[in-house]
Amino acid sequence: MRRHRTLAVLALLGPFCLLFAGCFLAPIGYALYQSLLKVERSGPLGLGSDRSVFAGAANYAAALRDDEFTGSVVRVLLFGVVQVPLMIVLAVVLALLLESASARWVPFFRSAFFLPHGVPGVIASILWGFLYVPGISPIVKLLDDLGLQVNFLSSGTVLWSIANIVTWQFAGYNMLIVIAQLKAVRLELYEAAKIDGANAWQLARYLKLPMARPAIVLTTVFSIIGTLQLFSEPLVLRPLTVAVNDTYTPNLNAYTQAFVNNNYNLAAAEAVLLALVACVLSFGFLRLVGRQEDE
């Protein structure tokens, strides 16, 4: 019997553990290892030979000294501070509206709000790119006709144009998670609240919002991580504007170091640093909301 159980445990957990080790732990370990090495060159013009030698924290120091890298981290943090709350509030409001008693055509609107998430990020960026580029964009032209000169791709605005793409893509998705949580609330609670005379606003404020809290926390953590990993949107918009370069976000920076400059060691160090920042922010946020819950 016991033997059978061990076998069952192995059979059920085995595939997961194998994939987890092969596709998750191993690459992380390899990145950590790579981040501690550097390439040493010799011979005329440095073309003679190269070999990898232990570098200690040299790559980390180089990454932290690099204004382009630190600048890109600060940029996505600014992005996150503005975009994440905006999007989460929007998602929650949409969810509450669709879950209110007076909502009409709920399935249609729910699908409509979720639909942008079905568009792959690259396609979404190309699509919005066309709506941003002066000379092509009907929006720019319309505003121009109204006497408003806007440039969605200038150095001051492009970050928020990217925020718009991300919000468009993910607000509906986050809304769906919040709705799923609200659906899990027992109907008796709503009935009890209604019998006690709660109106729609009070229902939302004192019942639904607290009930949806776990979903809101979850979507916020996902959004923080997603923000730090911004990649395809700036990559696609890059050729359209001088305001986005190859080191615009930390991920793009690491990609450029690895695949354009062949500097795998520095790229690995940047990736590890980025993961650390994501960890600190995610767990920091979880602790913050956890503490509030205790109080």
Added chain:
Amino acid sequence: MAPAKLTRRTLLTGTAAAAGLALAGCSSSTDEAAAPPSRKPGEKITLAFWSWVPGIEKSVDLWNSKNPEVQVKLEKVIAGNKGAYPKMFAALKAGNPPDLGQVEYQQIPSFLLEEGLTDLTKLGINDHAGKFVDWQWQQGVFGDGVYAVPQASGPMGMYYREDRFKAWGVQPPTTWDEFETAARAIRKADPKSYICSFPPTSGGWFSAMSWQAGAKWFDVRGDDWVVNIDSEQTRQVATYWEKLIRADLVKPEPDQQSGWFAEVQAGTIGCWVAAQWGDAILAGNAANTSGKWRVAQMPQWDLAKPASSNWGGSSTAVLNGSKYPKEALEFALWLNTDPASVDLLIQGGYGWPAAKDAFSGSALDKPSPFFGNAKYNEVFAKSDQLIDKSWKWIPTISDTHRHLGDAITAAIAKKTSFADAIATVQQQTVADLTAKGLKVATA
């Protein structure tokens, strides 16, 4: 962890850089390098070739029909930094690179640094030097080694809208002074139009502008890579464009993008100083303007000393690790010099031939309806003769081009001096090379 110091002298004895590469690649590869493996007579082999050149498959098919024993398998890859190079570098690292690859001139040093290219001198490539335009041949020469078979380049000229210049009442400029005057007259005649746009993030274009002015950004001297971006000539170019931008005489915006194409189609941009391969870009994206374009030489700094420049260009290289480098070189030479192959490549639009004397009588040497039935390529044939031959690239050129784009973009936005931006790029480039573990000198 100090490595045993190999001095240049010890390395340069024997067969020089070639031996240096082999020596450094430790014992087993030394043997391989000494006697390159080759095909047994009658043995059938297949060479892998990664390229993105449009229409190159036709040349490959022609070769395959003539060489049943040495077949070439072409794999189309995405051009440049977006696909081909990351893929080639990864394959080199993994030890299974293709036999042949498309490598742009400006990327050859980056590949050398990763030990990615085969020195072709030991396979006898020097016997074929005379078949290629000299400056393009030089792009593959480092030390005593030759690392690439030149394929095509981008001699520069000025594409301009004859009808628009007439409507504005402005003569097409022949010097940069006239260019400025014309730019001013166009703004006055038609406030919606500009003589041209200035692409702030196009490092290749700005390099070409500096190349024409006589700058020599990079060189090699002994063991050192020489960086001389911050020179009088570069500052002259930078200051000139800064003046035009400040006076709103040119429009700073990325070229070859949808917004720019819309302006080209509308005729609110009068000209484009660009490479010969720009013809297909204009014809393909602004078909409605057919017949209205003409081509002239680039505006000159000094009419007494005419100079042109080059933008882009690439080679066929034999990658390090090919089992059949001799056959790979044979194919590369045939591909880029055989008249039938070159003709097919020209039809595909591969650029300006690196093969000597390939122009006259070829498909390029014909009147074109898009350019008002002019034999416009005669301009580029002359331009090709006016290019400074000694221009070199460095292994961190992608970085330099990015720094340049960033610095100039910032200078435009903050209204700071372009000359200072150039000085910054010089410092950053020296730092990039140093960080790669290379020795750097400044001129």
